[in-house]
Structures are given as C-alpha cells and as structure tokens.
Amino acid sequence: MKIKKILDSFKPYYVENKEVPIRLDANESPYDFPEELKKELSNILSNIEINRYPDSNISELRKIISEKENIPEICMIFGNGSDEFIYMLYMCLERGSKVSYPEPGFSMYRIVGNIFEMNLQPYQLSSEDYTVDKENLKRILKSGIDLIFLGNPNNPTGNVFPQDFVEMVLSNKNTIVVSDEAYFNYSQNSFRKFLDQNNNLLIMRSFSKVGLASIRLGYMIGDEHLINKISMVRSPYNINSFTQKIALFYFKHESFFKKIIEDTILERERLYKFFLDQKIFAIPSQANFITFRIEKPNFYDFLLQKGIRIKDLSHSFNMKNFFRVTVGKKSENNIFMSAVKEFLLH
Numbered sequence: 510m511k512i513k514k515i516l517d518s519f520k521p522y523y524v525e526n527k528e529v530p531i532r533l534d535a536n537e538s539p540y541d542f543p544e545e546l547k548k549e550l551s552n553i554l555s556n557i558e559i560n561r562y563p564d565s566n567i568s569e570l571r572k573i574i575s576e577k578e579n580i581p582e583i584c585m586i587f588g589n590g591s592d593e594f595i596y597m598l599y600m601c602l603e604r605g606s607k608v609s610y611p612e613p614g615f616s617m618y619r620i621v622g623n624i625f626e627m628n629l630q631p632y633q634l635s636s637e638d639y640t641v642d643k644e645n646l647k648r649i650l651k652s653g654i655d656l657i658f659l660g661n662p663n664n665p666t667g668n669v670f671p672q673d674f675v676e677m678v679l680s681n682k683n684t685i686v687v688s689d690e691a692y693f694n695y696s697q698n699s700f701r702k703f704l705d706q707n708n709n710l711l712i713m714r715s716f717s718k719v720g721l722a723s724i725r726l727g728y729m730i731g732d733e734h735l736i737n738k739i740s741m742v743r744s745p746y747n748i749n750s751f752t753q754k755i756a757l758f759y760f761k762h763e764s765f766f767k768k769i770i771e772d773t774i775l776e777r778e779r780l781y782k783f784f785l786d787q788k789i790f791a792i793p794s795q796a797n798f799i800t801f802r803i804e805k806p807n808f809y810d811f812l813l814q815k816g817i818r819i820k821d822l823s824h825s826f827n828m829k830n831f832f833r834v835t836v837g838k839k840s841e842n843n844i845f846m847s848a849v850k851e852f853l854l855h
Contacts, residue, residue: 513624513626515623515624515626516624519620519623527813527818529813529816529817529818530816530817531816531817531818531837531841531844531845532818532835533817533818533819533834533835533836533837533841533845534818534819534820534833534834534835535722535820535835536664536692536718536796536797536798536833536835537717537718537722537835538718538719538720538722538769538773538797539773539835539836539837539838539841540720540769540772540838542720543765546762546765549758550755550758553754553758554751554754554755557750557751557754558750559750561750562746563746563748563749563750563752563753564750564753565745565746567587567748567753569753569757570587570753570756570757571585571587573757573760574728574730578701578730580704580730581733583733583736583737584730584731584732584733584736585728585729585730585731585736586728586729586736586739586740586743587726587727587728587729587747587748588726588727588728588729588743588747588748589725589726589727589747589748590715590717590725590726590727591615591617591689591691591713591715591717591727592617592621593727593747594687594713594727594729594739595617595618595621596621597739597742597743598656598685598687598739599621599622599624599625599627600625600742601738601739601741601742602625602627602655602656604625604626604627605626605627605628606627606628606655606656607627607628607630607652607653607654607655607656608622608627608628608629608630608654608655608656608657608658609629609630609631609632609649609650609654609656609657609658610622610629610631610632610657610658610660611631611632611634611641611658611659611660611663611666612631612632612633612634613634613639613665613666613822613826613827613828614631614634614658614660614663614664614665615658615660615663615664615689616825616826618631618658619631630649630652630654632645632646632649632657633645634663634666638792639666639668639792639800640668640671641670641671641674643671643674643677646674646677646678647677650677650678650681650684653683654681654684655683655684655685656684656685656687657678657684657685657686657687658687658689659675659678659686659687659688659689659700660689661688661689661690661693661696661698661699661700662692662695662696662698662794662795662796663689664691664692664796664798665798665800665820665822665825665826665828665831665833666792666794666800667692667792667793667794667795667796667798667799667800668792668793668794668795669696669698669795670688672698675700675703676703679703679707679709679710681709682709683709684709685709685711685735686707686709686710686711687710687711687712687713688700688710688711688712688713689713690712690713690714690715691713691714691715691717691718691727692718692795692796692797693714694718694719694770695718695770695773695774695777695795695796695797696795696796698795699712700712704730704731707732708731708732708734708735709732709735710731710732711729711730711731711735711736712729712730712731713727713728713729714727714728714729714730715727716756716759718796718797719759719766719769719770720759720766720769721755721756721759724751724752724755724756725752726748726752726755726756772839773797773836776836776837776838776839776842777794777797777798777799777836779842780799780834780836780842780846781793781794781799783846783849784799784801787849787850787853789801789802789803789849790802797835797836798833798834798835798836799833799834799836800822800828800831800832800833801831801832801833801834802830802831802832803830803832803849803852803853804830805852805853808832808852809821809832811848811852811855812845812848812852815844815848817844817845817848819832819833819834819835819845820832820833820834820835
C-alpha cells in the first residue's frame with residue numbers, strides 16, 4: 510500500500526478525555542445557552558429539511574459577514590474551524606513550499622504541514638517572554654517564505670503579533686500572510702485595516718471560542734483572486750445546514766455573546782492578577798486563556814484529582830513546566846485558584 514511513510518512517525522493529536530467537573534483545557538467558552546435561547550434555536554433547527562443538501566454558497570451568513578466586515582461577499586470562504594483552512598492552504602501550495610509559523614504556536618500548522626510535505630521553517634518566539642523576535646523573523650523571511658501564519662493572538666501564549674512588524678511581513682508580496690484571529694473577540698486586535706492594500710493577506714476567524722465550539726465553523730477573508738484559488742479545493746457542501754442556522758442565530762443574539770465575552774475578559778484579568786500575587790510567572794494574554802509556569806512536579810495530576818483539567822504544554826508545545834488554563838466561570842476560577850494555592854503549600 511502506497512501510504513506516506515512520514516505517517517509512521519506521527520502521533521495522533523492528543524485530547525485528554527478524562528471526565529472532570531471543571532474543564533479548563535480546550536479554550537472553550539464556559540457558558541452554555543440559557544433555556545429560552547435553547548428553545549428558540551430548537552424550533553429553528555426542527556424546520557431544516559434534513560433530506561436536502563445544505564446551501565453550498567452559505568448565502569445568508571455570507572451576506573451578514575460581508576456587511577459587518579465591509580468586504581465583498583466573493584472575498585470570503587467558510588470552513589470547519591481554522592483547521593480546515595490550514596488544510597486548504599497547504600493543498601493549494603506546491604510540495605516543498607516554505608512555510609513559517611510561530612514556535613510555540615498552534616500545533617496544526619506543523620502537523621498538516623508535515624502531512625503535505627512542506628518545508629517548515631518556524632519562527633521561534635523569545636525564550637524569555639514568548640514575544641515575537643523581530644531579528645529572527647527577518648532572517649526567516651529572507652529565506653523566501655511562501656506562506657506564513659501570524660498568531661493574533663497566538664495559541665498557546667495569548668499574546669498578539671506586533672502591529673509594527675506587519676508591514677515588514679506584508680512587504681514580501683510573494684508570501685501568503687495569514688493572520689490567525691481565532692481569539693479576535695477577546696483582543697479586538699485585527700489586521701483588517703491592512704487587507705484592502707495587500708492582496709497577499711488572509712484573515713481567519715472562528716466561532717469556536719465565543720460559545721459555539723460544537724459547530725466547528727470559521728470564515729476567512731482576503732483578496733478575491735486568492736480566495737477564489739483556495740475555493741478550488743474546498744469540499745462542496747462543507748458547511749452543513751445546522752451549522753449555518755446556528756451561526757445565523759449567533760448574529761441574531763450577538764448581544765448575549767458579547768456579554769459573556771466581556772465577563773470572560775474580566776475574569777481573565779482577575780486570574781492574571783492572582784498569578785502575579787502568587788509570584789507565578791504568567792504570560793499577559795489577550796485571548797480567553799492564560800499560560801503560566803509552575804516548576805513543582807505533579808501539578809497537573811494534583812489538579813485532576815481535584816476535578817480540574819487544564820492543558821499541560823510540556824508535550825504538545827515543548828514548554829516544560831508550562832500550563833495553559835482556559836478562563837472559566839467565576840465559580841470555576843475560584844476553585845482553580847484555591848487548588849493552586851493548596852498545591853503550592855502542599
């Protein structure tokens with residue numbers, strides 16, 4: 510069987526499935542819909558003709574986002590979260606193309622890049638505070654990068670790509686520049702203002718982090734010609750009817766989602782202050798999570814025993830003694846902080 514040999518060295522993307530009462534490991538919103546919204550949504554979904562294919566053009570959603578982003582409808586594409594866009598982008602590139610991304614950064618850049626046999630050249634973040642090292646980035650760009658991902662904010666560090674570096678990256682007109690803005694709602698930091706004058710820029714957004722992780726939906730905007738090329742590899746009917754209706758429901762009740770985002774930002778700042786008060790090194794975050802360092806062993810297992818699941822970054826991101834905690838509800842964050850205090854005194 511002619512299966513790629515590189516797959517022999519792969520390990521599946523690991524997701525901790527141990528059931529616990531408090532899940533703060535996946536950067537999800539901790540807030541479910543209230544019952545009245547669930548009932549309204551249930552009525553909407555019950556009218557879907559399940560025997561029919563979904564709208565392949567995603568017309569209603571496309572129109573709404575076009576108006577909100579002030580961009581022509583033809584300048585966007587939809588996918589099953591950011592993951593599908595990463596696959597689409599690699600499918601459009603020639604094998605062996607040079608691809609760069611932040612290291613540490615979202616692991617799917619590397620995983621999918623290896624599957625498609627790309628020449629991966631990550632730009633290493635500063636080892637001290639995990640910010641972008643401008644000189645290191647310059648060296649990478651000089652090698653002739655074909656595609657570069659900018660974490661904005663970056664996962665797992667939570668910091669944004671510096672605005673004063675953007676023009677330097679975009680000036681390489683043969684480089685496709687992708688601003689990954691999955692956590693945009695928590696930072697309001699976007700490169701949208703650079704889009705109209707740069708036909709090599711793409712912006713990815715996601716509904717996963719704002720309370721709709723289960724529907725796996727994202728959109729990407731950019732130059733019409735570039736979006737059209739990427740659309741060539743998009744699977745037909747890739748966004749199902751239920752997902753489309755739930756996304757429309759999101760925009761109908763956007764004020765509810767804005768409120769829970771505001772609450773999450775307040776809790777994020779409270780968590781960050783807690784880390785500072787406890788003399789725990791934490792990276793200032795503009796996302797819905799905080800990455801911090803605890804060197805005392807067995808911290809992760811201690812939290813599991815307390816019914817709390819966070820993300821151990823030592824394996825997935827090679828960040829020894831670092832952990833990422835998703836910002837939860839106030840009550841969940843209180844339990845987490847109490848557990849951290851207990852562990853440090855243990």
